[in-house]
Amino acid sequence: MSAQSLKPGWKMVKFGEVVKNANLVERDPEANGIERIVGLEHIDPENLHIRRWNSVEDGTSFTRKFVPGQTLFGKRRAYQRKVAYAEFEGICSGDILTFEPKNRKVLLPELLPFICQSDAFFDHALDTSAGSLSPRTSWTALKDFEFPLPPLDEQRRIAEILWAADEAVESLSETLVQTQKAEYSLAHNLIPVSQLNIFTGKLKKNIPPDFKVVQGSYLFTAQSGNGEPTPAKDSVGDSLFFKVADFNRNSEETFLTEAEVTFSKEENKGIRIFPPGTVIFPKRGATIFLNKVGQLRKAAALDPNLMALVPKESRCVSGYLYWVIKLIRLHRVSETTSLPQLNHKHLMPLWVPSPSLDKQRQIAGLLEDMREQRNKVAEHMAKSVEIKKQLMEKYIGVAHV
Numbered sequence: 001m002s003a004q005s006l007k008p009g010w011k012m013v014k015f016g017e018v019v020k021n022a023n024l025v026e027r028d029p030e031a032n033g034i035e036r037i038v039g040l041e042h043i044d045p046e047n048l049h050i051r052r053w054n055s056v057e058d059g060t061s062f063t064r065k066f067v068p069g070q071t072l073f074g075k076r077r078a079y080q081r082k083v084a085y086a087e088f089e090g091i092c093s094g095d096i097l098t099f100e101p102k103n104r105k106v107l108l109p110e111l112l113p114f115i116c117q118s119d120a121f122f123d124h125a126l127d128t129s130a131g132s133l134s135p136r137t138s139w140t141a142l143k144d145f146e147f148p149l150p151p152l153d154e155q156r157r158i159a160e161i162l163w164a165a166d167e168a169v170e171s172l173s174e175t176l177v178q179t180q181k182a183e184y185s186l187a188h189n190l191i192p193v194s195q196l197n198i199f200t201g202k203l204k205k206n207i208p209p210d211f212k213v214v215q216g217s218y219l220f221t222a223q224s225g226n227g228e229p230t231p232a233k234d235s236v237g238d239s240l241f242f243k244v245a246d247f248n249r250n251s252e253e254t255f256l257t258e259a260e261v262t263f264s265k266e267e268n269k270g271i272r273i274f275p276p277g278t279v280i281f282p283k284r285g286a287t288i289f290l291n292k293v294g295q296l297r298k299a300a301a302l303d304p305n306l307m308a309l310v311p312k313e314s315r316c317v318s319g320y321l322y323w324v325i326k327l328i329r330l331h332r333v334s335e336t337t338s339l340p341q342l343n344h345k346h347l348m349p350l351w352v353p354s355p356s357l358d359k360q361r362q363i364a365g366l367l368e369d370m371r372e373q374r375n376k377v378a379e380h381m382a383k384s385v386e387i388k389k390q391l392m393e394k395y396i397g398v399a400h401v
Helices: 112-116 120-125 152-190 288-290 318-328 357-395
Strands: 010-014 019-020 036-038 063-066 069-074 081-085 088-094 098-103 148-149 210-213 220-224 237-242 262-263 279-282 295-296 300-302 306-313 351-354
Touching: 010 306, 010 318, 063 220, 069 112, 098 112, 098 300, 112 279, 152 318, 152 357, 279 288, 279 318, 279 351, 318 357
Parallel strands: 036 088, 237 300
Antiparallel strands: 010 148, 019 098, 063 088, 069 081, 069 098, 210 351, 220 306, 237 262, 279 295, 279 306
């Protein structure tokens, strides 16, 4: 953006001309009443609010101090887009830079986090990062970033608008979290997995009389994918092929409908195809601990790193089986070697609660209703995020939230 194209009163400035890297040091935080430690893992991508932290009482080697009103920026792996606005005092990782305006009569601290959330700022951070495994940018590089700075009154108006939009996103985000918790709570109440030992079948507590305890082999068959098909030309095939990464492609984790790879069944006759309703999940590696479980909406082939449980139609409903697997939490039954893994030998002997098919359908239906409510909240949140994105583009000239 050239100076000639700026609105009246706006000016192009370098980041380091109006912002300083505070870099405060605190070597004895506990003695000075500081209670919280923030690492990069505590800053959520594209979320300005810090909701998690460690306690100073647990000890720390960090010495960088931050105070309310500062903007925290994750300089390591900037592609993760970690920016936060400090609402409390604490100690942070050395991979977090602490920004504040040099002069509050030139730049408002309330506007600074939105500047740092911009596409342009992150692009600059990425372009100036060095290192292959863990790339980092630096204050020296970031202070040369140029951006259009509005007059103070305009900054105040823009900040009020953007914080209002952010508050709407945050409110819906919290509603979504509460809805997800309610969904899990309902599942726990309806399906008494926690009331029995899944390895022995012995009851910890009595379960409702309309449930019986059966082994997994009674309810489903278990198989893995048997190879990768030849992708269809122009990515237009008649069948889907799911990989572990496709769990991240689908905004709705419960039902997997989008895959990066499609293929022709006619040209890949040896590939194993799984029917709709199959319950799938990662079977190898650390992803097991994320408890990602999905259901196929359409028949599909699977990567060998995915496990498939096919419900026996006369004994098991897909939606019920999905929640049984979610509640078991698969890392509990995986081999705890250097590379965690799951196979049919781990799943078929498991003991699980099983009511009649009608009861399973009833339970699956109630949980499906909860899922739909969660999706409605998620849709509203996505719209709010898009509104915030549009407002940032309009008022700051950047297009990311």
